[in-house]
Amino acid sequence: MTLTYIYADSTAVLGPLATFSEPHSYDLCDKHSARLTVPNGWNVIRQSADVDSTGPSDDDLMAIADAVREAAQASLSSKDEVSTTPSHSSVGRRGHLRAVPS
Secondary structure, three states: OEEEEEHHHOEEEEEOOOOOOOOOEEEOOHHHHHOOOOOOOOEEEEOOOOOOOOOOOHHHHHHHHHHHHHHHHHHHHHHHHOOOOOOOOOOEEEOOEEEOOO
């Protein structure tokens, strides 16, 4: 489990193992996460790991799809803004190799 402190709220959050490192967060083994105590006046939020979860949720997949669509539209619109004047580069050929203009 990963323990994260929120000092402004006097709260300790104990949740599933984090995938990246953050300041004020600590990875704990099962034994120590079960025995966790906090200072007087602090709250503990315990989030259990969802063992039935086998991958990203439908919301996660839709967010990824939306981000890909936005990136593709931005790419297409930036190509439309590029000047449509013909390029003066030529296709060069040397043996079995060929240079193709972009």
